[in-house]
Amino acid sequence: MSSLATKRSRRFTGWHMMAVLLLFFGTIFTANALMAWNASRSWSGLVVQNxxxxxxxxxxxxxxxxxxxxxxxxxxxxxxxxxxxxxxxxxxxxxxxxxxxxxxxxxxxxxxxxxxxxxxxxxxxxxxxxxxxxxxxxxxxxxxxxxxxxxxxxxxxxxxxxxxx
CATH class of the missing domain: 2.60.40.10 (Immunoglobulins)
Known part of the structure; x- marks a missing residue:
């Protein structure tokens, strides 16, 4: 009986996959937002006309x-x-x-x-x-x-x- 309970607790479910996807894309979105915010605040304004x-x-x-x-x-x-x-x-x-x-x-x-x-x-x-x-x-x-x-x-x-x- 205990081996059956162990197998069920180790199954990879749809909820696990959703958590993995949310963490993955959440990390990417957070990194991009942080870099965009930093770039907009630190732009030097250096521009040449030609x-x-x-x-x-x-x-x-x-x-x-x-x-x-x-x-x-x-x-x-x-x-x-x-x-x-x-x-x-x-x-x-x-x-x-x-x-x-x-x-x-x-x-x-x-x-x-x-x-x-x-x-x-x-x-x-x-x-x-x-x-x-x-x-x-x-x-x-x-x-x-x-x-x-x-x-x-x-x-x-x-x-x-x-x-x-």
Whole structure:
């Protein structure tokens, strides 16, 4: 009698199959939903208008970036209370040769808050945005000029903590 009860308890029934299918497809659905949610929240917003032209300009841009990096100039951003401050140094000393800094501020995903501005020079190597920034993620594309020639270029992704309007 006990061997008959053992056989019945070990039978694979339709309920078992339904449980296996629900676990299998539930796992796949959960993994896909998690990846889709993560992708939508972490999209960088990097888009080029024409991929062919971008590919043709790639080597030129890499050569320019290497030339500018070899200059020894380094830029550092500071944000507080919605203000943006850009400090330039060369070999650890303030950069006196920089006349102007042109900045393009962009949101990583949206375009309606993007703007371009020339930073105000406060001292040797210190430039400040005359406009406050709203709280959140920004990308600043900064171009440093001396005598009309670009001597340094930097793109920085940062989080503004200020209360800009």
């Amino acid at each position: 991929t062919y032209i971008a590919s043709q300009e790639f080597n030129t841009k890499v050569a320019e970036a290497e030339r500018l990096a070899a200059s020894g100039i380094e830029g550092r951003i500071e944000t507080a209370s919605g203000q943006f401050r850009y400090v330039l140094v060369q070999d650890g000393k303030p950069l006196p040769t920089a006349d102007r800094v042109l900045a393009s501020f962009k949101r990583p995903v949206e375009e309606h808050e993007d703007f371009e501005i020339e930073l105000d020079r406060k001292a040797d190597g210190v430039f400040v945005a005359g406009r406050s920034l709203k709280k959140g993620q920004w990308i600043a594309d900064l171009r440093v000029l001396a005598g009309g020639e670009t001597i340094y270029r930097q793109a920085v992704r940062f989080i503004a903590t200020g209360d800009g309007k």
